[in-house]
Amino acid sequence: MCFATTYRGILLQEEKINSVFLLYLMSIPSFCILAIAALVLENLAALQSPFQYDHHLWGFILLSCLGSVLYNLASCCVITLTSAVTLHILGNLNVVGNLLLSQLLFGHELTALSCAGAALTLSGMIIYQNSEIIVAYIDTRRARTPTA
Incomplete structure (x- = not known):
């Protein structure tokens, strides 16, 4: 895909x-x-x-x-x-939503692995959404670090 x-x-x-x-x-x-x-x-x-x-x-x-x-x-x-990356990320969010709806509607058990996968997916989406802030933070850290 x-x-x-x-x-x-x-x-x-x-x-x-x-x-x-x-x-x-x-x-x-x-x-x-x-x-x-x-x-x-x-x-x-x-x-x-x-x-x-x-x-x-x-x-x-x-x-x-x-x-x-x-x-x-x-x-x-x-x-x-938007972009192809955004569509791919929305597809990943779809998987997380399907997991949660499956648990809520049908009572399927969420395993630790599926919860960890959902948490990693959501954290990856948050990182992608705030990538400019993260890059700016890393650049300011590099600027403060004295070069030898």
């Missing part, structure tokens, strides 16, 4: 490519990769007639496709407005 997000950030911010055009460029290679993976992983099920399935299934498939397109468009817009 991070690799693709970084390149999306470069294309959207530095190359000034429109979000919808970038989704258009990404759709054909994504379709090819997913079609090959479906043929390999699903054996010959993908080659059966698609008309034997209920019409409700096709509605859910189209709804899923629409959700995927809207999610990708929203992530491209977020990258355009």
Whole structure:
């Protein structure tokens, strides 16, 4: 995810490519990769007639496709407005939020390792948010230290 997000950030911010055009460029290679993976992983099920399935299934498939397109468009817009690093950090916050909601709604047990991971993730986000303050503090410490 991070690799693709970084390149999306470069294309959207530095190359000034429109979000919808970038989704258009990404759709054909994504379709090819997913079609090959479906043929390999699903054996010959993908080659059966698609008309034997209920019409409700096709509605859910189209709804899923629409959700995927809207999610990708929203992530491209977020990258355009902020940066790829910010989107990656928001993804990490999403994981922490899922852990907490899982514990609150379903009563899942939070292990010490998951609590430590959530604490490290949140501290990393705080450090990233206040990086200018930290750099200024380190620079003032270096300026005060006499050089030999």
